[in-house]
Amino acid sequence: MDRQELIRLYYQMVLIRRLEERSAELYQQDKIGGFLHLYIGQEAVGVGVVSARRPQDHVITAYRDHGIAIACGLTAEEVIAELLGKETGCSKGMGGSMHLADVDKRFWGGYAIVGGHLPLATGLALAEKYRGTDTATICFFGDGSTNIGYFHEALNLSKVWDLAVLWVCENNQYGMGTAVERASAVSEIRRKAEGYGMANAQVDGMDVLAVRQATLEALERVRQGEPFFLEAMTYRFRGHSMGDPERYRTGEEVRKWQEGDPIGRFYDHLLKEKIADQAALEAEEARAEKEVEQAVRFAEASPDPSPEQVYDLVYVK
Ligand SMILES: Cc1ncc(C[n+]2csc(CCOP(=O)(O)OP(=O)(O)O)c2C)c(N)n1
Ligand SMILES: [Mg+2]
Numbered sequence: 001m002d003r004q005e006l007i008r009l010y011y012q013m014v015l016i017r018r019l020e021e022r023s024a025e026l027y028q029q030d031k032i033g034g035f036l037h038l039y040i041g042q043e044a045v046g047v048g049v050v051s052a053r054r055p056q057d058h059v060i061t062a063y064r065d066h067g068i069a070i071a072c073g074l075t076a077e078e079v080i081a082e083l084l085g086k087e088t089g090c091s092k093g094m095g096g097s098m099h100l101a102d103v104d105k106r107f108w109g110g111y112a113i114v115g116g117h118l119p120l121a122t123g124l125a126l127a128e129k130y131r132g133t134d135t136a137t138i139c140f141f142g143d144g145s146t147n148i149g150y151f152h153e154a155l156n157l158s159k160v161w162d163l164a165v166l167w168v169c170e171n172n173q174y175g176m177g178t179a180v181e182r183a184s185a186v187s188e189i190r191r192k193a194e195g196y197g198m199a200n201a202q203v204d205g206m207d208v209l210a211v212r213q214a215t216l217e218a219l220e221r222v223r224q225g226e227p228f229f230l231e232a233m234t235y236r237f238r239g240h241s242m243g244d245p246e247r248y249r250t251g252e253e254v255r256k257w258q259e260g261d262p263i264g265r266f267y268d269h270l271l272k273e274k275i276a277d278q279a280a281l282e283a284e285e286a287r288a289e290k291e292v293e294q295a296v297r298f299a300e301a302s303p304d305p306s307p308e309q310v311y312d313l314v315y316v317k
Contacts, residue, residue: 007284013044013266020066035063035242038066040238046068053136053138057138058136060138063097065109065110072102083299089302118155122165134164136219141167147184155196167228171233203233
């Protein structure tokens with residue numbers, strides 16, 4: 001990767017972090033309705049994986065979707081406008097936080113039913129097989145999804161039909177307030193792929209370059225027509241959603257993971273390798289801050305959808 005690309009990865013992670021910190025404030029000000037699940041702490045997974053895709057590769061995820069949407073090229077303006085339920089949002093203000101999407105960018109969303117989007121990923125990949133392309137489908141999901149029936153059905157068929165799916169498990173150690181070991185019979189989640197004869201790997205999800213490299217290698221196999229399972233070890237620094245009292249984990253555990261903050265680690269790497277100096281990285285941070293503030297102004301000045309539109313966009317032609 002050249003210098004410019006590395007700095008772009010840094011910028012994306014900082015933009016996601018800042019956008020979400022600002023979203024938390026907007027939520028507390030009652031400007032965002034419904035749920036808000038923050039990706040803070042997990043940025044290296046979404047940014048690292050998506051940086052390795054070709055533009056035509058499909059991406060689909062669960063409700064913790066803001067970071068992955070930005071990594072796929074959605075703008076801060078259309079994401080924040082969607083969070084605020086505005087007509088200028090990427091889903092025209094009808095989806096909100098859990099339903100960001102932009103089909104032109106091959107980002108299929110944002111799904112609220114745990115595990116429900118995994119069969120959709122299998123379907124996207126099956127369509128590409130019919131068309132005879134080498135386009136990959138990248139499906140992100142949480143550790144909790146791997147205990148759901150959809151997960152097993154979707155993985156099984158992807159292997160039976162030799163589909164080009166990269167399954168990316170974001171193991172952030174918890175599904176809501178339940179630790180992996182309490183919910184999953186196998187706590188090393190990638191081993192579940194072995195039940196379907198599927199090649200698999202585990203990667204440090206707090207290291208954006210390691211994630212990118214693991215994804216490049218996995219996608220090479222996937223494009224030849226076999227699914228691959230990548231487990232990224234990560235952690236969410238915030239609660240499951242806003243208002244989570246976090247009684248299920250200790251402050252000490254959170255602090256330990258925060259010491260390995262993916263943005264801080266990448267910052268240190270860029271300095272140490274002399275790819276950028278402090279002033280250059282601070283300029284990127286200031287640019288991200290500005291982009292978010294501009295997006296908030298844009299979203300707040302945007303119109304709400306009109307009540308007449310309530311039955312629009314229910315079906316896609
Ligand atoms: C089918 C279904 N069951 C239960 C829920 C409630 N629920 C929402 S998020 C969640 C935890 C999922 O955890 P995980 O897959 O690890 O994702 P994370 O929130 O950690 O990103 C649960 C149980 C749901 N949305 N859908
Ligand atoms: Mg989880």
